[in-house]
Amino acid sequence: MRTPPLTERERDIWVTFNLMRSQLDLTLERRLHADSGLSTPDYDVLATLLREPDRMMRSGRLAEFMGWEKSRLSHQLKRMEQRGLITRRECGDDARGVWVVATPDGVRVALAATRDRTAALREHFLDVLDDEQLAALRAISGKVLDRINPSVCTEEPAAVARTA
Amino acid sequence: MRTPPLTERERDIWVTFNLMRSQLDLTLERRLHADSGLSTPDYDVLATLLREPDRMMRSGRLAEFMGWEKSRLSHQLKRMEQRGLITRRECGDDARGVWVVATPDGVRVALAATRDRTAALREHFLDVLDDEQLAALRAISGKVLDRINPSVCTEEPAAVARTA
């Protein structure tokens, strides 16, 4: 099978892209943790819950919403429940189901974290790039996504991984 | 403190960018594992080692090269040593140091994986974007990196995280 090795330029692009991702994640994660004591997964779960009118969601829908596996969410919820950020409540409609509810404590922490999160996101990412670059990045992300899985469409409203 | 919430556009860019990253990682990881049985970290370590003339490197330099913490690398090397992909050899110059060496087995597996890896990278990423977008992505990554940490400079030749 003919597959010539990557050119220097291709390698450079890929390597730099990945370095950028990991450094950005690390920076945001550290800052979030310092500001609020939350981890990124903690924050993503809470932020998704807070988008709901009554701050609760069925476990399955939550997982689907965030693009997580059910088991991953289950583990995460167990840890968050131990830390008092959320609780699980039985579901009347379907005895198999569970309502995931943000505790008052969880709500408070998440709201406080949101401010800092937004500022950090701008400081380290959004404000670093000019308008044209932001548009280009959006186009790039959409194109790669469409290629990988046309069903996880660029315009999909449900997919909310890493809630802002 | 004034920090207006993210605009819809900002949220969309951030969310789509993250969704793209996770989907891309998942795709490449699954393919790599199916092709060669290696995980992404396994592959990154081996690929970095194989760039060295004698296929070995001091542990500290390897970590720095890949942008990993020393402890992370140490854990990873322990697992890879158990699987027979690398070995650790005492260092004559400096009794504290360690040479990390790819085993013949590790070399063979990594070489085989490289072909598929390169093809997958092109198929799902590099070939999806046009020349202008690739250039834009490189510029974007460099800009974000410089902002986060000017010392992990855009032109740094050492940084080789996620070896292609």
Next chain:
DNA sequence: CCGCCATTGATGACATGTCAACTACACGGT
């Protein structure tokens, strides 16, 4: 009502990653 099968979450085993000690050695000044 019963039996079959899909769905909902939870769990255990394991891989991966971070952080904070810790050990062993190197190196410089005295």
Next chain:
DNA sequence: ACCGTGTAGTTGACATGTCATCAATGGCGG
């Protein structure tokens, strides 16, 4: 030679993530 400080790498505790599997329930055809 000795002591203080820095460096190389390892380790343990724990958070996170994947996969395979399981128990309990729902729902449907007979």
